[in-house]
Amino acid sequence: MSVSEAGVRGGGTREDSVWDDVVGQPAAVERLRAAVASPVHAYLLHGPSGSGKRAAARAFAAELLSSGSDDPERHARLALAEQHPDLFVVEPAGARISIGQCREIVQRAARSPVECERQVIVVCELDRIEDVGAVLLKTIEEPPPTTVFVLLADEIVPDIVTIASRAVRIELAPVPGAVLAERLVAEGVDPDRAREAAAAAAGSLARARLLATDDALAARLEAWRTVPERLDGTGAAVATVVAELREHIDRAQEPLVLAQQREVEELAEEAERYGVKLVGRKDLETRQRREIRRLRTEEVRAGLATLGRRYRDELATAHDPGPILAALDAMQRSAEELIRNPNEALFLQGLFVKLPPL
Numbered sequence: 160m161s162v163s164e165a166g167v168r169g170g171g172t173r174e175d176s177v178w179d180d181v182v183g184q185p186a187a188v189e190r191l192r193a194a195v196a197s198p199v200h201a202y203l204l205h206g207p208s209g210s211g212k213r214a215a216a217r218a219f220a221a222e223l224l225s226s227g228s229d230d231p232e233r234h235a236r237l238a239l240a241e242q243h244p245d246l247f248v249v250e251p252a253g254a255r256i257s258i259g260q261c262r263e264i265v266q267r268a269a270r271s272p273v274e275c276e277r278q279v280i281v282v283c284e285l286d287r288i289e290d291v292g293a294v295l296l297k298t299i300e301e302p303p304p305t306t307v308f309v310l311l312a313d314e315i316v317p318d319i320v321t322i323a324s325r326a327v328r329i330e331l332a333p334v335p336g337a338v339l340a341e342r343l344v345a346e347g348v349d350p351d352r353a354r355e356a357a358a359a360a361a362g363s364l365a366r367a368r369l370l371a372t373d374d375a376l377a378a379r380l381e382a383w384r385t386v387p388e389r390l391d392g393t394g395a396a397v398a399t400v401v402a403e404l405r406e407h408i409d410r411a412q413e414p415l416v417l418a419q420q421r422e423v424e425e426l427a428e429e430a431e432r433y434g435v436k437l438v439g440r441k442d443l444e445t446r447q448r449r450e451i452r453r454l455r456t457e458e459v460r461a462g463l464a465t466l467g468r469r470y471r472d473e474l475a476t477a478h479d480p481g482p483i484l485a486a487l488d489a490m491q492r493s494a495e496e497l498i499r500n501p502n503e504a505l506f507l508q509g510l511f512v513k514l515p516p517l
Contacts, residue, residue, distance in 0.1 A: 180214040183334040195222040201308035206331030209362030212311040220279040244273040261294040286312040300325040334362035379407040383462040387517035397511045482515040489513045
């Protein structure tokens with residue numbers, strides 16, 4: 160019996176499929192599931208942030224690692240939690256994937272699997288690699304037969320074109336908000352709250368689920384919408400607005416912190432039940448810090464989108480559209496800079512001093 164037939168999903172019920180968290184991507188799921196029986200050396204999943212690339216990578220890894228196993232449910236559960244000893248997940252340690260991380264990937268690829276017939280190496284945000292792709296190229300092109308690479312990228316930028324040419328490319332499309340809202344409603348979320356959470360989730364089911372449990376979401380969106388009314392051209396007003404928004408973001412991360420605490424508890428129970436050794440506590444804490452940093456970045460990005468809509472609404476009736484067009488351009492450029500993980504307070508202050516009051 161395959162793990163999909165067994166219906167195991169980390170944190171879910173036995174009736175759930177390992178692919179349940181990959182929403183709105185039937186073509187990509189079909190191709191990945193078809194590849195499980197005879198996988199090649201590397202796959203590149205590319206599509207916009209929130210399209211479900213990482214969820215798809217986890218599900219694919221769960222299928223690969225549980226295939227042919229005597230205990231497919233256990234292997235799938237650990238893989239979906241990114242705690243399987245034969246699953247290695249790499250995220251940029253800073254703004255870019257470093258040369259040190261590339262060398263670590265090469266070393267890991269050369270190792271033998273610990274428990275399964277193969278190991279899976281997932282490289283997140285491959286498009287954030289810079290000038291070091293050549294270090295990985297040979298390994299990705301010809302890894303040991305027991306190693307499968309799953310590479311994730313928002314887009315195929317020049318630095319990864321050659322690597323991309325060595326992998327099977329699978330495109331994931333943006334996930335419509337209506338699809339996310341439908342899933343949330345199916346999971347028991349109130350329809351109005353589901354629509355609001357889905358609209359603010361930028362296509363991400365994981366983020367939509369968090370937002371659906373966030374009672375402060377409406378207040379937070381309103382705080383971003385009213386930024387132009389609270390600006391008056393002074394630095395004092397900018398500082399006050401930024402401090403208030405950061406307090407909202409602090410509260411927004413509370414559901415994630417609670418979820419992370421539950422994760423630690425559940426994985427400890429899992430280890431005790433099956434007698435397996437989990438990834439070290441330090442590694443887990445590092446991953447959870449990255450999740451919090453990612454959430455805060457997503458909050459700022461969603462806030463900028465809300466703020467942008469507020470200025471675009473004014474554009475239709477503005478006597479002088481120049482300042483509003485300049486503000487929209489500044490927000491667009493600022494959103495692009497978020498990939499560099501700027502200091503949150505300084506980033507927002509630097510943007511807001513450029514925005515006209517309304």
